[in-house]
Amino acid sequence: MPVQHRWDLMPAQAIALQKELAGQVDTTTPINLNHLKLVAGVDVSVKNNISHAAVVVMSYPEFEILEAVTATMPTKFPYIPGLLSFREGEVILEAHKQLQLTPDVYIFDGMGIAHPRRLGIAAHMGLWLDRPTVGCGKTHLYGKYTEPAAERGSMSPLTVQHKEHTEIIGMVLRTRPNVKPVYISPGNHATVESAVELILRCTSRYRLPEPIRAAHNTAGQF
DNA sequence: GCGACAG
DNA sequence: ATCTTGTCGC
Numbered sequence: 034m035p036v037q038h039r040w041d042l043m044p045a046q047a048i049a050l051q052k053e054l055a056g057q058v059d060t061t062t063p064i065n066l067n068h069l070k071l072v073a074g075v076d077v078s079v080k081n082n083i084s085h086a087a088v089v090v091m092s093y094p095e096f097e098i099l100e101a102v103t104a105t106m107p108t109k110f111p112y113i114p115g116l117l118s119f120r121e122g123e124v125i126l127e128a129h130k131q132l133q134l135t136p137d138v139y140i141f142d143g144m145g146i147a148h149p150r151r152l153g154i155a156a157h158m159g160l161w162l163d164r165p166t167v168g169c170g171k172t173h174l175y176g177k178y179t180e181p182a183a184e185r186g187s188m189s190p191l192t193v194q195h196k197e198h199t200e201i202i203g204m205v206l207r208t209r210p211n212v213k214p215v216y217i218s219p220g221n222h223a224t225v226e227s228a229v230e231l232i233l234r235c236t237s238r239y240r241l242p243e244p245i246r247a248a249h250n251t252a253g254q255f
Numbered sequence: 256g257c258g259a260c261a262g
Numbered sequence: 263a264t265c266t267t268g269t270c271g272c
Contacts, residue, residue: 077262080265112263114260120262120263143261155259174261216261 035163040123041109047119048150055151060219063227064138064165069093072235073136074244075158077121078252085109087252088126089244090134094234096243101251104128114174115149118157125158138165138223138231140244143230147176147191147203147218159221165229166220168203169245173216178205185210187232188205191218204229208236213242 036054049110072093077086082110083105090100104127110120144153155168176191184207191203203218206229219228235242 077263079262110262114262117261141261148261167260170261173259174262175259 036160040119042119044087044113051150051157051223054157054160055146058146058151058156058220059222060146060224062222063224064167064222064231066227066230066234068139069231069234071099071134071136072231072244073139074242074246074248075125075139075144076176076245076248076252077124077253078249079108080206080255084107084121084124085126085252085255086121087248088125088128088132088139089246089247089251090132090136091244093137096248100134101131101247103132103251106191107253116225117143118152118154121154122161126161126242129162136164138167138243139218139220140167140232140235142169142171142245142249144168144170144174145203145218145220145223146218147174147216149175149206150203153218153220154220155220159223163221165177165222167223167231168216168218168220169232170216171213171241173205176202181205181207181213181214183207188214188229191206191216201225206232208232208242209240212240
């Protein structure tokens with residue numbers, strides 16, 4: 034079931050909402066990588082307190098841009114680690130409203146469930162859209178891990194230690210040999226394994242997946 | 256109390 | 263994220 038709520042919240046309220054929504058995220062249904070046709074990249078750039086969001090849909094496996102939508106609005110929420118979706122969520126949805134195509138999966142610049150309250154921007158937006166989403170961050174936010182090997186495809190689990198067991202919330206993945214790894218975690222309707230496979234399939238010459246690069250360019254060239 | 260801390 | 267030129271390396 035899709036989720037909706039207001040965005041003008043105070044940090045304490047936002048945190049309470051995250052705790053409430055986290056339990057609704059589905060991380061047991063794998064992304065259907067066999068019928069993958071449309072992959073979307075989502076990104077936001079901020080300039081002079083104005084947020085610019087971009088959602089770019091690419092064909093798979095050609096990675097040709099089929100559709101690109103954008104939205105602009107004042108940046109109301111400050112950047113607070115752990116509350117990124119409350120800063121970028123509203124503009125992203127504004128841009129998304131204009132989308133004609135229905136992507137099979139969305140890749141976000143940031144975390145999925147690899148988050149202090151298991152609700153990074155990819156998980157949060159995945160609940161709102163009720164669609165498969167994956168988080169692909171450039172730096173670490175949450176979870177313990179060891180450095181993965183230098184070869185492309187090498188990975189090490191992002192874990193959180195519980196009482197008696199170790200939960201895997203994502204993977205630190207090397208998408209290019211001898212290049213800094215990316216932090217992958219499932220958003221909604223995705224598993225850790227399918228999320229990793231998707232990112233590897235969307236990466237070739239660069240560290241970041243093509244859809245994210247395209248979205249970053251579109252959002253940034255304002 | 257101290258360190259960590261997506262974009 | 264954003265401020266910013268050249269430069270080291272495959």
